[in-house]
Structures are given as structure tokens and as C-alpha cells.
Amino acid sequence: MKGTVLYEVKDNVALLTVDNPPVNPLSDGVRTGLYESLTKAEEDDSVLGVVLTGNGRAFIAGADISEFGGNVEGVSLNEVFQKLEHCSKPVVAAINGIALGGGLETALCCNYRIADKSAFVGLPEVNLGLLPGGGGTQRLPRLAGPSKALKMMLTGAHVPAKKALDMGIVDGISEDVVNESIEFIKNKADSNEEHPKVRDLNSKMIEARGDDKVLLEAQAMASKGRKGQFAPGQIIKCVEAAINIDDFDEGLKKEGEYFLECLMHPQREAMIHIFFGERAASKISDVPKETNVMDIKKAGIIGSGTMGGGIAMCFANAGIPVHIIDQDEENLKRGVSVIEKNYDFMVNKGRLSPEQKDAVFGLVSSSLDYKDVSDCDIVIEAVYENLELKHEIFKSLDAHVKEGAILASNTSGLDIDSIASVTNRPELVVGTHFFSPANIMRLLEVVRGEQTSDETLATIMAIGKRLKKAAVVSLNAPGFIGNRMLFGYTAQANMLLLEGALPHQIDQALESFGLNMGPFRMMDLVGLDLGWRARKLSGKESPLHAKIGDELCEQDRYGQKSGAGYYNYSEGSRAPNPAPENEAVYEKISSENGFTRRDISDEEIVERCILALINEGADILSEGVAQRAADIDVVYINGYGFPIWRGGPMHHANAMGLDKVIEKLEKYREITGNDVYKPSEMLVNLAKDGGKLGEAPQKGDRKEKLGFEMSSVANNF
Ligand code: 3H9
Numbered sequence: 001m002k003g004t005v006l007y008e009v010k011d012n013v014a015l016l017t018v019d020n021p022p023v024n025p026l027s028d029g030v031r032t033g034l035y036e037s038l039t040k041a042e043e044d045d046s047v048l049g050v051v052l053t054g055n056g057r058a059f060i061a062g063a064d065i066s067e068f069g070g071n072v073e074g075v076s077l078n079e080v081f082q083k084l085e086h087c088s089k090p091v092v093a094a095i096n097g098i099a100l101g102g103g104l105e106t107a108l109c110c111n112y113r114i115a116d117k118s119a120f121v122g123l124p125e126v127n128l129g130l131l132p133g134g135g136g137t138q139r140l141p142r143l144a145g146p147s148k149a150l151k152m153m154l155t156g157a158h159v160p161a162k163k164a165l166d167m168g169i170v171d172g173i174s175e176d177v178v179n180e181s182i183e184f185i186k187n188k189a190d191s192n193e194e195h196p197k198v199r200d201l202n203s204k205m206i207e208a209r210g211d212d213k214v215l216l217e218a219q220a221m222a223s224k225g226r227k228g229q230f231a232p233g234q235i236i237k238c239v240e241a242a243i244n245i246d247d248f249d250e251g252l253k254k255e256g257e258y259f260l261e262c263l264m265h266p267q268r269e270a271m272i273h274i275f276f277g278e279r280a281a282s283k284i285s286d287v288p289k290e291t292n293v294m295d296i297k298k299a300g301i302i303g304s305g306t307m308g309g310g311i312a313m314c315f316a317n318a319g320i321p322v323h324i325i326d327q328d329e330e331n332l333k334r335g336v337s338v339i340e341k342n343y344d345f346m347v348n349k350g351r352l353s354p355e356q357k358d359a360v361f362g363l364v365s366s367s368l369d370y371k372d373v374s375d376c377d378i379v380i381e382a383v384y385e386n387l388e389l390k391h392e393i394f395k396s397l398d399a400h401v402k403e404g405a406i407l408a409s410n411t412s413g414l415d416i417d418s419i420a421s422v423t424n425r426p427e428l429v430v431g432t433h434f435f436s437p438a439n440i441m442r443l444l445e446v447v448r449g450e451q452t453s454d455e456t457l458a459t460i461m462a463i464g465k466r467l468k469k470a471a472v473v474s475l476n477a478p479g480f481i482g483n484r485m486l487f488g489y490t491a492q493a494n495m496l497l498l499e500g501a502l503p504h505q506i507d508q509a510l511e512s513f514g515l516n517m518g519p520f521r522m523m524d525l526v527g528l529d530l531g532w533r534a535r536k537l538s539g540k541e542s543p544l545h546a547k548i549g550d551e552l553c554e555q556d557r558y559g560q561k562s563g564a565g566y567y568n569y570s571e572g573s574r575a576p577n578p579a580p581e582n583e584a585v586y587e588k589i590s591s592e593n594g595f596t597r598r599d600i601s602d603e604e605i606v607e608r609c610i611l612a613l614i615n616e617g618a619d620i621l622s623e624g625v626a627q628r629a630a631d632i633d634v635v636y637i638n639g640y641g642f643p644i645w646r647g648g649p650m651h652h653a654n655a656m657g658l659d660k661v662i663e664k665l666e667k668y669r670e671i672t673g674n675d676v677y678k679p680s681e682m683l684v685n686l687a688k689d690g691g692k693l694g695e696a697p698q699k700g701d702r703k704e705k706l707g708f709e710m711s712s713v714a715n716n717f
Pocket of ligand 1: 022023025061062063064065066077098100101102103105124125128130131132133134136276279280
């Protein structure tokens, strides 16, 4: 059994300490331990009360997520919670640290809750496609009121101790939470007071009855922030039951039914796959766990544009001083003022206090001189994609920055080995591909060069965690992971346009599938002209899929930046409006290239674009460019707007069944004659044995596929 509960009696108080490192989830051993310890405390006449706490940095991080979907052994959580809530001795939860999901639900079954001042609480089950199924949907609204409880459950937010006190979730805050809790429960046991149970607190439920406003607001919030997800609606139904059903146990029963529906839903499996996938991605199979991690005390950024500024904010937000260098004073001033404006915006929105802004913005410094980054432990170059320019910068950095410091490039597609080759420290050179806006997007693609050392990689993965990024390692291969897949996907979207579908139809079909933004809206956002100019410079004939984009550029339709692209845009607005004038262009280019435009179903649109992603992903995996299928899913969800509730393209393929994937690929290969749909060898081999996309077979490095001249994916639109 996993985990245990330590039992000791101190001063006539039973102290129960959950011990299941590192974050004390409620695994079978913990549940059994809690049940047995509570029984022991009840049977010991010398025990006056019970204090429940956790070992280490967590109180309890929730139910054991790895148990979902399998057979649950030992005492059930419900049995533990019943025992706790009806314990014959008063119980206080001494919330020493993280109390999430089932962890907060455990505390809500206690008579009292005292939190350490650094602790935080939350019900983040929604992020796993679940709802708080241990009574959280019934008890939290009774303490915090249905509106605040719904907000907490629908966002999954972590609430710090002070705010939890204001919301009525905890009764007090302490700097010595265990000892004070022992004193506290002794006094309570001595008094004649009745020990409160959250289940009996009905006033906030009765108050909310007959008024739909709270539930309607919650529905609006869910449909805006959690489009396509199943669990939010279930959470709202649970709270509706809490409000309207007098009998608490009946409400619990409803919660149990709705929880089971979430548990059985494919979204639950997909979202838990991503929870573990993000954690697995930070582990590099051939880098030993004990590899030294360098201490990063100061960071440098080269380039004060959108990317450089966003990356600087990531460091400052993590409390790491950061110095920005630009060669142009005006650019630098503008870049730093954009950073300040971003922080001011956060202050205006109430996300940051003015003092916090001063503290965090105070960590950002800037100058024009490379000497000023000489004492940095890491310097990240974030200038535009030009290999010669990057060579110059890395030569300078190598000369100026102290020995042993990491030199990283934010390139989205240039050859890291070539960049490393101009330095005398190739083992300290690595790619750190942030996504725009870097201070918001979670993905960090870490590009491993031929000579990048284990220590450099381990340090970058640790920094990724400090910056709260989902860091994924890619080999140094063209397009890395994400942009290589995006290339195949947008090419197919363009082929569909050439064959007869219209941009808004393609976008709508893929947005209904769950993507944040359809491919044509995205291409308009990035700009069609970059690829067009690159193709013109190359002197080669454009590939079929680029021909319509090229023609639009010839008409000065570059996308949002020129107010017109695949869509039209009103001045100052990013909202796409139909562009019927483009239809003549589509007709002309289609017919010039031998296509008779036809009606194309939404189903074909979605299948062809998503299959292109899957097939390319399987190649990336078979070449060892990504370590595992889940890494590709983490990249696509956090960097490219793939819906988390589908678990990423690789999980989606596994869920469809690989034999089905192959059948569909073959079908579209026949319809289109396009080899993009020739099933990847890896898919074919796995499907033969009923296998699934999982680990990469070997560490590989194939550079010829797209060629490193593909400096940026934008060049391919
Ligand atoms: C629930 O409670 C349902 C109930 O309502 C009712 C049911 C009836 N279980 O993230 P880290 C592992 S649903 C199992 O790197 P951090 C994690 O995989 C649950 N394992 O640390 C990792 O393992 P490894 C609701 C868990 O400091 C290690 O612990 N609760 C669990 O960056 C360290 O994790 C949640 O959703 C778990 N519950 O962040 C909270 N939690 O070392 C989920 C963690 O092998 N957890 N592990 O890779 C988190 O959000 C973060 O882990 C936490 C710590 C904030 C706690």
C-alpha cells in the first residue's frame, strides 16, 4: 500500500500526520491509515481531540490521481470522510501546506481548520476532467457561499491562506500550525461548545434558493473559459443540488452520480494523461536524476522586442533579476516601457498590487552594453530569425559572459548546433523556444544540441519549472516538434482551400473540434508575407499549398497587419470579417492548378488536418526527436491551442485506435493522392500488435526532412 499515517499522542491530543511524499495524496495506505488512526483515537479514553496534518510541504494534495480508472484497493475515501465527519472526538485540520482537491475536502470534514500562513487551498479537479467528488461541491458552498465556491471550482484556482480566511474556508492562520492546533483542540474539547460540522451550515444555501443568477453566471464563466469541457457543467449541477436539496446526504448522492459520469468520460482520461505527461516531460531519459543543476541567480536577454520582453517578464515574475540588452536605444526604451505597461495592466485588473509591481518591475534592468550581462548565469538571445546575426551575437556573448554560464537561443527553427559551433562552450548552448506572448504561453520547447551537456539540460528543465512553464525537450531537428507538426497541418488546411472549402468553413470546423483558433485566422494573425517573401527570395516555384497565400500577398493582403488577408479587418479590430472578394482568387488558383472545386464536409476538414498532425507526430516520435508521445501532446496543447480535453493529437490517435487512424489515412491518401497521408511506419507497426503511441524507440537525429533553411514556421504560410 502507498503512503501511511503517523500516529502519536501529545498532551492528550492524537496527532495524525499524513506521510506520502512528496505531496501526500490520499493513496490506499493513507486512507487505511486515516481510518485506523481515527478509530484508535476514538477508542483511547485519554485522547481529548485530534489534530490532522501532513508531513513536509503538503497537507494533502488530493486523491491519488494515478488510481483513477483502475481498481481502487483498501478503505474508500467516502468511508474515511464519514469516519472523520462523525468522529466522537473534535478534529482540527492543521493545514501545513498544499491542500488541494480531496485534501481540502478532508479538511472540510473536520470540525475546525487552521492554516499555516504559507498554505494554500483549492479544488482543482476540473483540470483533470473531474469534479470534487469527496463532498467538496456540497461543503465548500456552505462555507464560502455558492458564487465564490463555483468560481473556485470552475477555475481550479489555488487560494492562499489569508484569502481562504476571508472567504470563511479556514478559521484561523498560524505561524506554528501544529502546536497551536494542539492547544486549540484541547481548549475546544474542554469547553462545552458543540463542535460544528460544515454539513449543518445551511444559511448560505437557503439564501441562494430561488435565484438563478449565480448559476447563470457560472454557466457563462464555464462556456467562456472551459469551452467543450464536460466537468464544469457537472460541477454547476452539483452546486444547484446543494442549493435546492434540504437533505445534505441527498446532495452528496447527487454529487456521487455526477462524479461517476466524469470518471467514465473520455475527457477525464485525456486530461489526466496531460497531468502526468507534463510531469514526465521534465524527465529526460538519458540524463541521470542526480545531475547537478546550476544555480541561476541572474538572467540576461538579448533583444527587447515582443519575445525578449516577454521572456524577461517570466524571469522577473519568478523573482530572478534580469538584464535586457538591445543595440538600439529607442527600441530598448520602447521594449522596457511595454513591460511596464503589461505590469500596469495587471495592477489595473487587480492581479498585482502597486507594491508587487514595483518589486517585480524593479528586477528588470537594461542597457546597450554586452558587458552588463557578463555576470549572468544564463543569457537568452531573442532577436529575429537570421543565422548570421545569431552567429555574431553568440560570438560576442561567448567573449563577454562569464565562464560556465549558459547561452541559449530563442530560435523557433534555426540549427542550434550551428549556433553553438561559433562559441568555445558548445556544451553550454541550448535552444529555449518560448511561445508568444512568452509571459503568458506555458510551452517551453528546449532544444538539445549535439553537444549540450546533461548539466545544461537539467538546469534548463529546472528553470522551466521555476518559470512555471511546461518544458519539453526536442532534438535539434528541423521545425523541432511543434512547428514541424504545424507545417503539415497548415499545408493541409491550404490544400482544402485549394480543393473547394472556404477559410471560415475550415476555421469553424476546427474550432468546433476544439482548437482555440482555426488555421486561417492564425495565418492572418502571424502574417502571410513572411513566407511569401522567403519563397520569392529562394527563386523556387511555390508548393501547391502556398499558391493562394502568394496570390493574396501579391494583392497586398498580408493578414491582420494590412487589414486584409483571408479575412477583412476593421481598423483597430482583430475580429475577422468575411472576404467575399477573395473567392475569385480561390476559383482562379484552383482551376489554374487543375482542381475542380467541390463541397467538402466539416468531417473531412477535421479528419484531414488532424490526421496530418498525427502522422507527422508519429514520424517525430519514431525519429526520437521527441522522447515520448505525451511530450508531443504537451507541446501541442500548451503551444498551439489543441484542446486539453482531447489529450493532444497523439492521445487522440490512441483513443481513436491506431487501426482506425491507418484506415482513415489510407482513405485520404486515395482521395487526394497526397503522400502526407501515407501512414507513418511507426503507426503501421504499432497497429499490427494492437499497440499505442508511447515512448520513442531511440534517440535519433534526422535533419534532411524539411531542411534547416525552414527558419521559422511563419515562412511556410
Ligand atoms: C481529487 O482529489 C478527487 C477528489 O475530489 C475526490 C475523489 C472521490 N496524486 O507537480 P509536482 C505527484 S483529484 C498522485 O511535480 P509541485 C506528481 O505526479 C486530485 N500523484 O510538484 C509528481 O510525481 P513525480 C486533486 C500526485 O510542487 C510529484 O507528486 N488534486 C498528486 O510542482 C510532485 O508533483 C490535484 O489536482 C496526486 N494528487 O506541485 C492536485 N499530486 O515526481 C494535483 C502530485 O513522480 N497536483 N502528484 O513526477 C498538483 O497540482 C501539484 O502536483 C502540486 C505540487 C501543486 C500539489
